[in-house]
Amino acid sequence: MELSILLNTGVTDNPSDILIFFGRIHPLVVHFPIGFLILAALVEITTKWAKFQPLKNYIHYLWGLGSISSLFAILFGYFLSLSGDYNENTVFLHKWSGVALFLFSSICYYISKRQIKLPFYGKSILILIIVFTVFYTGHLGGNLTHGSTYLFEYAPNSIRSLVGMPKKEIPRKKVTVLDSADVYLDLISPIMNNRCVSCHNQDKKKGDLDLTSYANLMKGGENGDVVIPNDAEASDFYRRITLPESHDDFMPSEGKKPLTKNEVLLIGWWINNNAPSNGYFSQLNPDKEIISKAKNILGLDKNNLFNKKVSPPKKEIIDSLSSQGFILNKLMKDNYYLEANFSLSEKSITPKGFETILQLKGQLIWLNLNHSNITDEYLMKIGQLENLIKLNVSRNNISDKGLMHLSGLQNLESLNLYETNVSDSLLTVIPKLINLKRLYLSGSKANDSIINELKKKNEKLRIIFD
Structure with missing residues (x-):
């Protein structure tokens, strides 16, 4: 019954x-x-x-x-x-x-x-x-x-x-320059594919909505249009992805991973700019915040150095550096990027050692010279190691003059200047290090005024300063 x-x-x-x-x-x-x-x-x-x-x-x-x-x-x-x-x-x-x-x-x-x-x-x-x-x-x-x-x-x-399926589509080339990114194909469509298509496709049309293509997206679902060009707030699609996760209408549902803040912001911006089906991202005149979010989604805010393959170092160079007190470690299983550490050595560093280390400029990405008695002259050599990502020159007698030699290290993400004599030159050098994320200045000659100025110009830079 x-x-x-x-x-x-x-x-x-x-x-x-x-x-x-x-x-x-x-x-x-x-x-x-x-x-x-x-x-x-x-x-x-x-x-x-x-x-x-x-x-x-x-x-x-x-x-x-x-x-x-x-x-x-x-x-x-x-x-x-x-x-x-x-x-x-x-x-x-x-x-x-x-x-x-x-x-x-x-x-x-x-x-x-x-x-x-x-x-x-x-x-x-x-x-x-x-x-x-x-x-x-x-x-x-x-x-x-x-x-x-x-x-x-x-x-x-x-x-x-x-099984009657067409051949694989040739994938779009990875975007390496933001100006070449197509606003829908490279930014919006991948978000849909990763977050939405599993529930909104030709076989599973939740709410009678198919998000596998731009044309289907603009057809809408059982309740009509889900995207209203030039009006994100009136667009049901945008409304659902911005609701609290506990709300019954929140999307994606069923406990699936929600869109990130950057993805939500970018979709809202795209809708408010007429939700175009194609066209270069830069043609929509994005502001600095949207450019930053787009770079993050495309991975352009990350260091592209690791996409390169480097050749293995010559054995005689490794042997020479080891005999002079350097400890060398391979950092990646499938590539030959190296770390060189002199901070544990009981020997004295020599100009000859630096001449040898320059022969590893392609492979060397981490360099630790903590308390190694280096001077400004050595920083001139370090400035030629263009692939450096992490550099520790703490507790050494280096000054503003020497720091100026490091301004060309565009891949540098971490710089340790603990207990050094650097001060005013920080305001000139640090803004040029575009990938720098962490800066250690405790015990240096920098003062509160310099630190505050650095923070204003580099909001994402983490400065460790006591």
Whole structure:
């Protein structure tokens, strides 16, 4: 009686919340028939060997459990399909292949229970059909959840052709200069693909919304347009991604990772600039904040040095530096970037050592010369190590004159000037170090006025100063 109440007239047009609730149990129970039926098939095979013959007495239980659990999966799957968020053709095939699986497994249960022998390898053929149906039904379920291209998205073109899929599209070249970025293809579309398309595609159109292309996005969903050009606040798409995560309308739903603040800000800016389908990012006259967010999303605010491959250093150079007191470490498994550390040496550093280290200017990215008795003259050599990312020259007798030699280190991210004599030259040199993220000035000659001025000009720079 309860079931008849649930399946009242018009339920398929406007399913009740309780039906959708039961429908969402489908992903929990759908794995039980898969496990039971595959296990039953394996036991059927293993009982061909004498030592596994005792298992024959239990096979019908596995077929029975597989049959019953598949019935529950069908029922809950039907309730889930009533939400109307899925491709109708795929749902139809998924549903009836599930029904076929229930029937075939029920037949196997009856045959095993009654120990009926079928002629012409009949049972073996039936088991093969069941195994195939399990995989086929699961594949269709995966299509409904992740989209029809999910399984073969990364398959070789030869396999894609066999299943009727087009060859892989040639991926867009990685954007290396922001001015060359297409506003939709390089910025907005990748955000949609990463955050939204899993629930809004041709096979799973939640809210009747497909976000796999610009044209489909602009078609909107069941409630009309979701993007109103030049008005982000009136756009339902923007409204949903800016709601509190606890709100029922917040997107993405179902516990999926929300968009970052940078992604939300960029989408709002894009909509307010007429939501174009193409065109260079720079043509929309972005302000400094939007440029910064776009660089972050494209990874252009990161050091591109690691994208380069460097050749291995010559053994004689490594041996020479080691004999002079340097400790050298390889920093990456698949590249030859190095760290050179002289701070633990009991020897005195020499001009010869610096001449040798210049031969590693391509590989050297970390250099530690803490308390190594270097002077301003040595900084002239260090300034030629253009790939340096991390430099520690703390507790050395270096001054503003020597610091000026470091202004060309464009890859430098960390600079330690603890207990040095640097002061006013910081205001000239530090702004030129465009990738600098951390600056250590405790115990130096810098004063509060210099520190405050540096902070004003470099808001993202972390300055350690006591």
